[in-house]
Amino acid sequence: MAIALFDVRKWQTTVDLRTGQTVNSDSRQVNMMRSILDRHPYPGDVNLESNQWVTDIALNLVEEYQPGFVFLSYSQLYFSRRFSHLPGEEWQQMVGHVFDEIARFERESGFQALVVGSGEMVPLKGYIDLSQLDGVATASNWSTTYAGVYDPSPADLEYVQSHPHIARVVSQAEFVSHFHNGEDIRPHLPDFLLMAREGYAFKALSASLRPLANLTAWNHSIPVSDNLGEVETITEVRPLIEANFRTRKTALVIVEGIGSADFRRSHQMSKNGLDWHFYEPGEGQFLALTTGRHQLFSFPPGYLYYPEDGDSKEYPFSSYFDQLPEDTVAQAYGGKSIAVGNRSMFMHMTSGANISVECFSRGLYNHGNMAVIGDGA
Amino acid sequence: MQCNLCEWRCELSKGKTGVCRVIAAQDGEIRELYPHRWSTYGLAHIESIPFYHVYPGSQSMVIGTLGCNFDCSYCSNAYVAKEEPALLADRFFHLQPDKLVDIARKIGCHNIVFNVNEPTVSLPTLVELSRAARQAGMPLGCLTNGYMTEEATATMAEIFSFINISLKSITDEFYRHHAGVKGVEPILRNIRSLARTTHLELLTPIIQSVNDGEIDAIADFIASVDPEIPWHVFRLLPEYKMKEVDYPLVEEINARLETARQKLPYIYFHNFVGSLWVNTFCPRCGTTVIERLSLGCGGDRLLNYLCPGEICPSCQNPIRILGQRTEWNSREVG
Numbered sequence: 001m002a003i004a005l006f007d008v009r010k011w012q013t014t015v016d017l018r019t020g021q022t023v024n025s026d027s028r029q030v031n032m033m034r035s036i037l038d039r040h041p042y043p044g045d046v047n048l049e050s051n052q053w054v055t056d057i058a059l060n061l062v063e064e065y066q067p068g069f070v071f072l073s074y075s076q077l078y079f080s081r082r083f084s085h086l087p088g089e090e091w092q093q094m095v096g097h098v099f100d101e102i103a104r105f106e107r108e109s110g111f112q113a114l115v116v117g118s119g120e121m122v123p124l125k126g127y128i129d130l131s132q133l134d135g136v137a138t139a140s141n142w143s144t145t146y147a148g149v150y151d152p153s154p155a156d157l158e159y160v161q162s163h164p165h166i167a168r169v170v171s172q173a174e175f176v177s178h179f180h181n182g183e184d185i186r187p188h189l190p191d192f193l194l195m196a197r198e199g200y201a202f203k204a205l206s207a208s209l210r211p212l213a214n215l216t217a218w219n220h221s222i223p224v225s226d227n228l229g230e231v232e233t234i235t236e237v238r239p240l241i242e243a244n245f246r247t248r249k250t251a252l253v254i255v256e257g258i259g260s261a262d263f264r265r266s267h268q269m270s271k272n273g274l275d276w277h278f279y280e281p282g283e284g285q286f287l288a289l290t291t292g293r294h295q296l297f298s299f300p301p302g303y304l305y306y307p308e309d310g311d312s313k314e315y316p317f318s319s320y321f322d323q324l325p326e327d328t329v330a331q332a333y334g335g336k337s338i339a340v341g342n343r344s345m346f347m348h349m350t351s352g353a354n355i356s357v358e359c360f361s362r363g364l365y366n367h368g369n370m371a372v373i374g375d376g377a
Numbered sequence: 378m379q380c381n382l383c384e385w386r387c388e389l390s391k392g393k394t395g396v397c398r399v400i401a402a403q404d405g406e407i408r409e410l411y412p413h414r415w416s417t418y419g420l421a422h423i424e425s426i427p428f429y430h431v432y433p434g435s436q437s438m439v440i441g442t443l444g445c446n447f448d449c450s451y452c453s454n455a456y457v458a459k460e461e462p463a464l465l466a467d468r469f470f471h472l473q474p475d476k477l478v479d480i481a482r483k484i485g486c487h488n489i490v491f492n493v494n495e496p497t498v499s500l501p502t503l504v505e506l507s508r509a510a511r512q513a514g515m516p517l518g519c520l521t522n523g524y525m526t527e528e529a530t531a532t533m534a535e536i537f538s539f540i541n542i543s544l545k546s547i548t549d550e551f552y553r554h555h556a557g558v559k560g561v562e563p564i565l566r567n568i569r570s571l572a573r574t575t576h577l578e579l580l581t582p583i584i585q586s587v588n589d590g591e592i593d594a595i596a597d598f599i600a601s602v603d604p605e606i607p608w609h610v611f612r613l614l615p616e617y618k619m620k621e622v623d624y625p626l627v628e629e630i631n632a633r634l635e636t637a638r639q640k641l642p643y644i645y646f647h648n649f650v651g652s653l654w655v656n657t658f659c660p661r662c663g664t665t666v667i668e669r670l671s672l673g674c675g676g677d678r679l680l681n682y683l684c685p686g687e688i689c690p691s692c693q694n695p696i697r698i699l700g701q702r703t704e705w706n707s708r709e710v711g
Contacts, residue, residue, distance in 0.1 A: 006651040008612075008673075011627035013651035020670045020680070022653065131418070131470045136483050151483075203470070205484065206419040209441075209493070210456055211468070306420050307485070310705030311434055311679050316670050317650070360650050362674035365453070365614060367650050 002324070002375060003030055004317055004348075006360060007037035008368035017348070017372055020316040025373075029065070029355065033371040036060045042342070042359040044366045045079040048097055050342045050359070055101045057357050058340040062109045069241075069333040070111055070251035071290070071351045073341030074098045078257030078281055079364065081121050081214045092262075098255055099264040111251040114228045114241060116289060118281040119219030119272060120259030124212045125199035128165050137204035138190070138304050141363065143280050144201035144208075144215045148190025148302025160194055168195035168276065179274055179296050190302040195276075210363065216280045222272040223263040233271035234285070238292030238329045245333055252329065254289065256281045256343065277301075283321070286343075286350040290328045317370070319362075321349040328352030336377075348372035378402040382529050383446045383497045384563040397498040399444030399462050412502045414469040416441040416457050416493050418480065422705075424669055425676020426492050428518060428578060429645060429657065430607045431539045433667060434679040435703035437518075438486040440477065441493020442502065443469065447522050448557030449545075451584060451615035451622070458494045459617070474502075474509035482513055487703050488538075491519040497529055507536035516700070520580070522556070523564035530567045539576040539699055541609070542568055546581075547594045555587070565598065572603050576699040579606055582613035582648075585625035589633055596637035596644075605660065605697050607643040610634060614648075614674075643697070647671045659689035659696065666696050 002017040003025050012034055014025050040057050043049040051074050058072055077094055080086065086094070106113055128147075130137035135152035149156065160169050170178075170193045176185065196202055198218045224231050228244050231237055237252065244250045260269060272278050272285070274294055279285035287295045305320040314322055330337035330353040339351035341358055348356035348370075354377040360370040380387045380395050380402075387395035389402035399410050423437045443465050445458040452458055457465070472480075481489055489510055496503055496519045503519075510517045518539040525533065533540065542564065546552060549560035571577050579599060583589050592610070599606055612630060615622045631646055631654065638644055642660035646652060650673030657667035666684035671677050682702040688695055703709070 006673075008627060008649045008651070009624050011649075013653065015651060022651075127468065129470065131472055131480075132476075136480065205480070207417070209417045209419075209454075211460075306436070307706055309422075316678065317672060360673060365616075365674040367614070367673040370650070 003373045005030060005033050005037065005371045005373065006368060007041075009041050012037070015317070017317065018314050027373070029373045029377045032064055033355065033357070033373060036064070037357070037369040037371055040369070042361070042366055042369050045342060045359065045361050045364045046076065046083070048076065048094060050076045051098050051101045054340050054342055055105045058105055058338065059108050061338045061340065061355065061357070062111070065336060065338060065355060067338045067354070068249060068335040069245055069330055069337040070109070071330060071337070071339040071347070071353055072105065072251060073254045073256065073343045073347065074101065075256040075341065075343045077255065078118065078121075081257050083210055083213055083364070085213045095258060095262045095264065102253055105251070109249070111249040112227065112244075113225070113251045113253045114237065114244075115225040115253045115255060115265055116234070116237065117223040117258040117260070117263050118254060118256040118285060119222045120217040120261065121214040121257055122199050122217040123214055124201060126165065127201050127203045128163065128196055130202060130204035133159065135191070137202075138302060139202040139204040139207035141206065141208050142282055143301060144212065145196050145280055146301030147194045147196070147202035147204055148304060149192040149194060150190055150304060152192060157192070160192070165197045165200040166194055167197045170195070179277065181294070183295060183297050185297045186300060186303060188304045188307055189300055190304065193302045217259065218278060219259060219272050220278045221269040223260045223267040224270045225265045226268045227266070230268060231270045234288050235292045235294060236270070237289050241329050242332055252289065254286070254341070283346060283350060286346045287325065290330070290350050290352065291325065292329070318345050318349050321345060325350055325352045330354075378405070378407065380407050381526050382407070382500055383525050384558070385446055386526065395446075397444040397446045397495070399498050409499060409501050411443060411462060411466045411469070413471060413473055414442060414466050415472055415477070416443055416465070416469055418470065418472070418477065420484065420486065422676055422678040423488065423490070424678050425672070426490050426520065426541070427580070427609050427647070427677060428490070428539060428541060429609070429667070429669070430578060430643070430698050431518065431576060432487055432516070432700040432703045433682055433698065434705060435487040436485060436705055437488050437490045438481040438484070439490050439492050441491060442499040443494060444498040445495040446498055446524060446558070447495065450555045450617060451582070451613060451619040452617040453614070454493055455617040474506040477506060478509040478513045478515060481515060485706065485708060486515070487707070487709070488516045488518060496521050496533070497525040500529055500532060504532065504536055523567045524558055525567060527566070527570070530570055534571060534574040537575060539578070540571055541578040541580055542571070543580045543582065544568065544595060546588045547591050547598055551588055569602055572606060577606055578609065580609040580611055582611040583625050583630055584613050584615060584619070585623060585630070589625065589630055592633045593636055596640050600640045604641050605643060607645065607697070608641055610644065610646045611648040612646070647677060649673050657696065659692060659694050661694035662689060662692040664689055664691040666690070
């Protein structure tokens with residue numbers, strides 16, 4: 001049973017991650033995590049100190065748990081820039097801070113990091129309002145480039161196909177035949193997938209309430225540091241890590257919100273998707289990196305997740321995720337592994353690490369820390 | 378011309394808006410400047426809004442508009458509620474009531490709940506929405522700060538089937554200092570009134586060392602109105618002007634609730650992940666009749682509904698519930 005430990009500052013509780021039911025656990029690893037989380041309250045998604053929080057917890061775990069593989073995410077840059085217009089100097093300081101933290105982790109832990117930037121951001125140019133369609137259109141809180149349309153009328157299709165800020169309208173059949181490579185397909189794929197032009201964000205059911213300042217650019221390629229070897233596409237990151245962790249202590253580090261221009265390490269550009277599709281920072285990109293496989297059908301863009309969100313859904317504290325990841329780079333390592341990051345849910349739901357630590361934040365509201373201690377920890 | 382929507386009763390001289398910045402006098406009438414503008418429409422478990430005693434397990438369409446008549450120093454939605462409405466309006470959805478209800482029906486929602494900003498300042502639009510919702514057999518609910526006039530309270534009682542009033546304090550001083558209004562009395566008056574006509578739940582956001590000392594006094598007030606009113610005690614995470622204030626400590630607030638629990642059977646302490654104080658117990662025999670999960674900012678949800686027919690399975694005492702337990706994907710509304 002995977003145990004989830006929540007820390008909301010001076011109060012902690014443990015639950016069964018799968019059922020959500022409160023459980024008591026007194027294992028050595030759970031007690032170790034109680035102490036670590038108590039010492040490191042989460043500073044908040046847009047707080048610069050949240051980068052330090054990632055490094056501090058990772059270093060505590062390296063010392064106390066002694067993992068052989070480490071997965072980190074630094075997401076403060078992405079959260080900050082998404083909702084704020086940051087002056088160039090302030091932005092550069094923030095970027096410098098993150099890379100300083102990665103260097104500190106490497107220096108104090110002895111791990112060598114393969115660093116991936118999730119992609120550039122561009123200023124918001126405008127919104128594409130889908131609320132007037134006859135069918136149901138869905139956007140999501142975090143994805144702005146893709147939207148799904150269900151049961152559209154002929155007038156809906158005419159509208160989206162002629163909209164100047166919609167770059168692509170793809171039928172479900174076309175999407176499946178073009179990208180499907182054998183994985184399970186979710187039951188509620190949109191009838192049509194829409195792709196916005198760069199700088200435009202869809203507004204529809206469940207779109208972000210918070211005003212946006214910057215969006216993910218059309219990142220068909222993203223930077224990957226070249227210190228451990230060559231990769232042409234992000235699915236090659238996993239085998240590259242595997243080739244290295246037999247001979248050295250290796251860490252995979254994702255820095256969200258930056259592309260080549262701000263990447264402060266020698267790097268190569270790596271393909272970030274398939275054909276016309278590219279990953280936004282999100283679960284698909286994380287899973288492609290950690291599993292080495294494209295997973296467009298695990299969490300398809302424009303996907304309507306809420307019919308599956310009833311009372312019987314498993315992993316209730318993991319939002320729309322309903323299963324733990326399989327066959328990840330952490331699991332392939334075989335020894336002890338950890339994941340630490342300020343990206344809620346993704347650390348425990350995409351890494352497959354023995355111990356995962358993340359902030360428990362939703363929509364930038366900071367409720368505290370979460371650790372997941374897996375079966376084999 | 379004097380506005381009669383909220384207790385500010387703003388004098389709306391020509392070209393001037395009320396405190397809320399969204400109501401003005403036009404052609405001799407009180408009018409909204411931005412009718413049918415919606416900041417959002419999304420989906421939520423009704424428990425996450427929070428309504429714990431209304432259609433348990435149901436799927437709610439949550440909506441909001443723009444503008445507010447309070448100036449809460451800890452506002453969680455300041456980017457909508459405190460922004461200049463004229464700057465926001467163009468970015469908002471423009472949906473007629475029929476269209477909004479149609480969307481709710483198509484996506485399988487069982488009810489519609491207003492919960493982003495203050496409904497009083499959009500009351501004319503909400504009256505129209507209630508007509509469309511009623512035609513579709515879809516109940517309408519809201520969260521409100523309760524600072525409306527008696528006339529507006531009567532209107533709310535007509536259009537909303539269930540209301541959650543945020544009773545932030547029992548003192549004028551708190552309301553003056555932290556909400557920017559004159560005092561608490563209109564809110565207490567409206568709670569007494571709505572408790573007689575409408576399904577009512579109350580919510581108190583706790584800011585440690587600011588209003589946690591009022592817990593017993595608030596509980597006494599609720600007990601004097603109706604002890605079975607469900608009361609949500611929220612661990613507030615202050616935002617806006619109070620972003621730097623320390624978060625309330627769970628153990629300390631929980632200890633302060635002990636006396637209140639002797640007076641009120643339906644007290645819930647939540648808005649933090651993993652809360653152990655979100656279940657409902659039978660007021661007579663103490664049997665657990667509803668189990669919930671507290672997901673913190675991810676919202677709460679139903680886990681087990683153990684009182685079919687809204688009756689305690691152990692002692693047959695009625696449990697106060699508006700409507701029935703509703704399966705998440707059921708297509709039945711209302």
